[in-house]
Amino acid sequence: MTHHQAEDESRFERGQKALSRIDGKGGEKVVASLADIAPDFARYLIEFPFGDIYCRPGLDLRSREIATIAALTALGNAAPQLKVHVEAGLNVGLTRTEIVEVIMQMAVYAGFPAALNGLFAAKEVFALHEEGSGTEDIARS
Amino acid sequence: MTHHQAEDESRFERGQKALSRIDGKGGEKVVASLADIAPDFARYLIEFPFGDIYCRPGLDLRSREIATIAALTALGNAAPQLKVHVEAGLNVGLTRTEIVEVIMQMAVYAGFPAALNGLFAAKEVFALHEEGSGTEDIARS
Amino acid sequence: MTHHQAEDESRFERGQKALSRIDGKGGEKVVASLADIAPDFARYLIEFPFGDIYCRPGLDLRSREIATIAALTALGNAAPQLKVHVEAGLNVGLTRTEIVEVIMQMAVYAGFPAALNGLFAAKEVFALHEEGSGTEDIARS
Amino acid sequence: MTHHQAEDESRFERGQKALSRIDGKGGEKVVASLADIAPDFARYLIEFPFGDIYCRPGLDLRSREIATIAALTALGNAAPQLKVHVEAGLNVGLTRTEIVEVIMQMAVYAGFPAALNGLFAAKEVFALHEEGSGTEDIARS
Amino acid sequence: MTHHQAEDESRFERGQKALSRIDGKGGEKVVASLADIAPDFARYLIEFPFGDIYCRPGLDLRSREIATIAALTALGNAAPQLKVHVEAGLNVGLTRTEIVEVIMQMAVYAGFPAALNGLFAAKEVFALHEEGSGTEDIARS
Amino acid sequence: MTHHQAEDESRFERGQKALSRIDGKGGEKVVASLADIAPDFARYLIEFPFGDIYCRPGLDLRSREIATIAALTALGNAAPQLKVHVEAGLNVGLTRTEIVEVIMQMAVYAGFPAALNGLFAAKEVFALHEEGSGTEDIARS
Numbered sequence: 023m024t025h026h027q028a029e030d031e032s033r034f035e036r037g038q039k040a041l042s043r044i045d046g047k048g049g050e051k052v053v054a055s056l057a058d059i060a061p062d063f064a065r066y067l068i069e070f071p072f073g074d075i076y077c078r079p080g081l082d083l084r085s086r087e088i089a090t091i092a093a094l095t096a097l098g099n100a101a102p103q104l105k106v107h108v109e110a111g112l113n114v115g116l117t118r119t120e121i122v123e124v125i126m127q128m129a130v131y132a133g134f135p136a137a138l139n140g141l142f143a144a145k146e147v148f149a150l151h152e153e154g155s156g157t158e159d160i161a162r163s
Numbered sequence: 164m165t166h167h168q169a170e171d172e173s174r175f176e177r178g179q180k181a182l183s184r185i186d187g188k189g190g191e192k193v194v195a196s197l198a199d200i201a202p203d204f205a206r207y208l209i210e211f212p213f214g215d216i217y218c219r220p221g222l223d224l225r226s227r228e229i230a231t232i233a234a235l236t237a238l239g240n241a242a243p244q245l246k247v248h249v250e251a252g253l254n255v256g257l258t259r260t261e262i263v264e265v266i267m268q269m270a271v272y273a274g275f276p277a278a279l280n281g282l283f284a285a286k287e288v289f290a291l292h293e294e295g296s297g298t299e300d301i302a303r304s
Numbered sequence: 305m306t307h308h309q310a311e312d313e314s315r316f317e318r319g320q321k322a323l324s325r326i327d328g329k330g331g332e333k334v335v336a337s338l339a340d341i342a343p344d345f346a347r348y349l350i351e352f353p354f355g356d357i358y359c360r361p362g363l364d365l366r367s368r369e370i371a372t373i374a375a376l377t378a379l380g381n382a383a384p385q386l387k388v389h390v391e392a393g394l395n396v397g398l399t400r401t402e403i404v405e406v407i408m409q410m411a412v413y414a415g416f417p418a419a420l421n422g423l424f425a426a427k428e429v430f431a432l433h434e435e436g437s438g439t440e441d442i443a444r445s
Numbered sequence: 446m447t448h449h450q451a452e453d454e455s456r457f458e459r460g461q462k463a464l465s466r467i468d469g470k471g472g473e474k475v476v477a478s479l480a481d482i483a484p485d486f487a488r489y490l491i492e493f494p495f496g497d498i499y500c501r502p503g504l505d506l507r508s509r510e511i512a513t514i515a516a517l518t519a520l521g522n523a524a525p526q527l528k529v530h531v532e533a534g535l536n537v538g539l540t541r542t543e544i545v546e547v548i549m550q551m552a553v554y555a556g557f558p559a560a561l562n563g564l565f566a567a568k569e570v571f572a573l574h575e576e577g578s579g580t581e582d583i584a585r586s
Numbered sequence: 587m588t589h590h591q592a593e594d595e596s597r598f599e600r601g602q603k604a605l606s607r608i609d610g611k612g613g614e615k616v617v618a619s620l621a622d623i624a625p626d627f628a629r630y631l632i633e634f635p636f637g638d639i640y641c642r643p644g645l646d647l648r649s650r651e652i653a654t655i656a657a658l659t660a661l662g663n664a665a666p667q668l669k670v671h672v673e674a675g676l677n678v679g680l681t682r683t684e685i686v687e688v689i690m691q692m693a694v695y696a697g698f699p700a701a702l703n704g705l706f707a708a709k710e711v712f713a714l715h716e717e718g719s720g721t722e723d724i725a726r727s
Numbered sequence: 728m729t730h731h732q733a734e735d736e737s738r739f740e741r742g743q744k745a746l747s748r749i750d751g752k753g754g755e756k757v758v759a760s761l762a763d764i765a766p767d768f769a770r771y772l773i774e775f776p777f778g779d780i781y782c783r784p785g786l787d788l789r790s791r792e793i794a795t796i797a798a799l800t801a802l803g804n805a806a807p808q809l810k811v812h813v814e815a816g817l818n819v820g821l822t823r824t825e826i827v828e829v830i831m832q833m834a835v836y837a838g839f840p841a842a843l844n845g846l847f848a849a850k851e852v853f854a855l856h857e858e859g860s861g862t863e864d865i866a867r868s
Contacts, residue, residue, distance in 0.1 A: 092230035100417035374794035382558035512656035664840035
C-alpha cells in the first residue's frame with residue numbers, strides 16, 4: 023500500500039476511531055441522524071474535525087475538550103453539541119469539577135447568561151451519567 | 164484583622180497578583196487605560212475575573228488560558244483581548260505550538276474565518292516576543 | 305390616486321403578496337402570533353423585509369432565500385425563522401439538494417455545530433413536506 | 446465593625462436584596478438550580494451582577510432593565526434569561542408597552558429574527574402575569 | 587393632500603429630522619458614505635430605523651439610546667455604529683456617567699471584553715467632545 | 728495510480744485550483760500569511776473548504792458566493808474574509824448590483840449595522856477594482 027493510499031483511508035478510519043473514543047454514543051447518534059439528509063456531511067464530520075484536527079499530536083485530548091467546551095459555552099447557540107462535548111470531556115479524563123470550572127470562567131468572556139446555560143447543559147449530562155455508570159471523577163486513559 | 168476584612172482586601176490584592184503574573188504588561192495597560200473613563204471597572208476587572216475566577220483551585224492556569232484563547236477566538240470580536248491572552252498563555256507555560264493548536268481547532272466550532280483571525284492575532288504577539296526576549300517555548304513557574 | 309398614495313399603499317400590499325408567496329403559511333402564522341403583543345411589528349415585518357427588500361429587482365428570489373438560509377444557519381440563534389425560510393426556499397424553487405448544500409457550506413464559515421443545527425432544522429421541514437404534499441424537487445415559477 | 450468588614454458582608458447581602466427586588470422569583474429559581482452543580486457560581490451571580498453592578502447609583506433600575514432586555518434580545522441566545530428580565534422589567538416599573546418597544550427596536554440593531562424571538566419570550570411572561578396577579582402597567586417604587 | 591400621501595412623505599421627512607436630531611453629524615456621514623454604493627439603503631436607514639422606530643411614542647429617546655448602546659456593546663462587532671450612538675446618547679440628554687454605566691453593565695451579559703471594547707469606543711467619542719464643545723454632562727432638550 | 732491515491736492527491740490539487748479560480752490573489756495571500764505560523768492550517772483551508780465543499784456539484788459557484796457573502800455580513804466579525812469573498816463573487820460572475828443586494832438584505836436578518844459594515848467592506852473592494860481592471864458588471868465564466 024502506498025503512502026497516499028494509507029493516508030487517504032486513514033483520515034476516515036482515524037476519524038471514526040477518534041469519534042468513537044471521544045464522543046462515544048453522542049457522536050454515533052449525530053452521524054446516524056445525518057444519514058437521510060446529508061450523508062456526505064457525516065463523512066466530513068468524521069474526516070476533518072476528528073480525522074484531521076483531534077488526531078493532531080500538538081495538544082492532548084483533555085486540553086482539546088477544554089477548548090471546545092469553552093468555545094461552545096461562549097457561543098451560546100450550540101447546546102446539543104455542548105452536551106456531547108461535556109460527555110466527551112468526561113470520556114477523555116476531565117473531572118466534573120474541571121468541566122464546571124471551564125464553564126464558570128466563561129462568565130468573564132461571554133457573560134453570565136452564557137455560563138448559566140452552559141452549567142445547565144452540563145447538569146443534564148451529569149444527571150444522565152448518574153443514572154448510568156457512576157463513573158464521575160475517574161480519569162481514563 | 165478579622166476574617167472578612169482579610170477576605171475583602173485579598174480579592175483585590177489576590178486579583179492584582181494574578182493579573183500581574185498572568186497578563187503581565189498587557190493587563191497593566193488595560194487597567195491604566197480605564198483610569199480616566201471608568202476606574203471602578205478596572206477594580207471589577209481585577210476583583211472578579213482575576214481575584215475570584217483565576218485564583219480558583221479547581222483548574223490550572225494553563226487550562227484556563229486554553230479555555231480563554233478558545234473562547235475569544237470563537238467569539239471573533241475581541242481581538243485586543245485575544246492578543247493579551249496569547250501573551251498570557253505564554254506567561255503561564257503554554258508553548259506556541261499549543262496556542263496555535265487551540266486556535267486552529269476553532270475552525271471546527273466557529274468556522275475558518277474565526278480561526279484565521281485568531282492565528283493572525285497570535286502571529287502579531289509572537290513577532291513582538293521575538294523582538295523582545297526570545298523566551299518562546301520555555302515553561303515558566 | 306396620486307403617485308405617493310399608490311406608493312404608500314403598495315408597500316404594505318406588495319409586502320403581503322410577497323410574504324404570502326415566499327413564506328406561505330409560515331409567514332402567516334408569524335404575523336398572527338404578533339397580533340396581541342405587537343401588531344405594529346407585524347406591519348413593519350410586512351412592509352420592510354417583504355415590501356421593500358424582497359420586492360427589489362436586483363436579485364432573484366431563489367438567490368435571496370439562499371442568502372437568508374445561509375445567514376440564519378451561520379447566526380445559529382434563529383431556528384424558528386430558519387425553518388420558515390427552508391420552507392420558503394422550497395416555495396421559490398430551490399431544491400432540497402440546494403438547500404442542504406447551502407447549510408453544509410456554513411460549516412466553513414460558522415463551524416460544524418451551526419451547520420449541524422441548520423441541517424436538523426431543514427430535516428424537520430422536509431419531513432412535514434413529506435407528510436403534506438410531496439412537492440420536493442419541482443421548480444416553481 | 447470595620448469599614449472593609451461591612452463592605453465585604455454587604456456585597457452578598459446587598460446583592461441578595463437587589464436580586465430579590467429585581468428578579469423576584471425568577472432569580473431565586475436560578476440560584477436554587479445552581480446549588481448542586483456550582484454553588485460558588487450562585488454566590489458570584491449574587492455578588493457581582495447584583496451586589497456590585499445593579500446597586501451602583503449612576504443609573505436607575507428601569508434604565509438598567511431596558512439595557513439588559515435590549516442586550517439579551519440582540520444576542521438572541523439567552524431566552525431563559527431574557528424572560529427573567531422581562532419579568533424584572535415589570536418589577537422595577539417598566540410598562541409592557543415600554544418593554545415591547547425596546548424589543549421591537551432591536552430589529553434595527555440585530556435583525557427581525559432577534560426581535561421576533563424577543564417578542565415571543567415577552568409574550569410568554571406577560572401571559573403568566575395575567576394568570577397570576579394582574580399587576581401589569583402599575584409603576585412601582 | 588390625502589392622508590396616505592402625507593403619511594408617505596413624512597416617513598422619510600420624519601426620519602431625516604430624527605436622524606439629524608439624534609445622530610447629528612455622525613448620521614449625516616453614514617448617509618453620505620452610502621451615496622455611491624447603495625443610495626437606496628441610505629433611504630431605508632432614514633425611513634425604517636428613524637422614520638418608523640425612533641419616532642414611536644411609547645419610549646423616550648434617552649431610553650432608546652440606552653437600549654441601542656447596550657445592544658451594540660453586547661454584540662461587540664459594530665464599533666463604528668456604537669460610537670455614533672454614544673454621540674447620539676449625549677445629543678438626547680444622557681450624561682457620560684449614564685453611558686459609561688450602561689456599557690459597564692454589559693460585562694454581566696456579554697462579558698468583560700465586550701464591555702472593555704465599548705468603554706474604549708466611548709472614550710474616543712468623549713475625547714472628540716472635549717476638543718469640540720465642552721458640553722459633557724448637560725442634559726439637552 | 729490507485730483510486731484512493733488519486734482521490735487523496737486530488738483533494739489538495741482540486742482545492743488549489745478552486746481557490747485560485749474563486750479567491751484569486753486574495754486567497755493566495757491568506758495561504759502565504761500562514762506559512763510561518765500554521766502551515767498545516769493552510770493545507771486544511773485548501774483541502775476542506777475548497778477541495779471538499781466548493782467543488783461539490785449540487786450548488787453553483789455564484790450561489791455559493793452569495794451564501795458566503797450573506798453569512799460573513801451577518802456574522803459581522805470577519806471583515807477581511809468578507810472582502811476576499813466580495814472579490815470572489817466578482818470572479819465567479821456576480822455583478823456588483825447582486826453583491827450589494829445580498830448585503831443590504833442582511834439588514835433584515837442581522838440588523839442595519841451588520842449590513843452597513845458589509846457595504847463599507849464591499850465599497851473598498853470595488854474601489855480597488857476600479858483602480859485595477861475596470862471589469863465591474865461583466866459576468867465571467
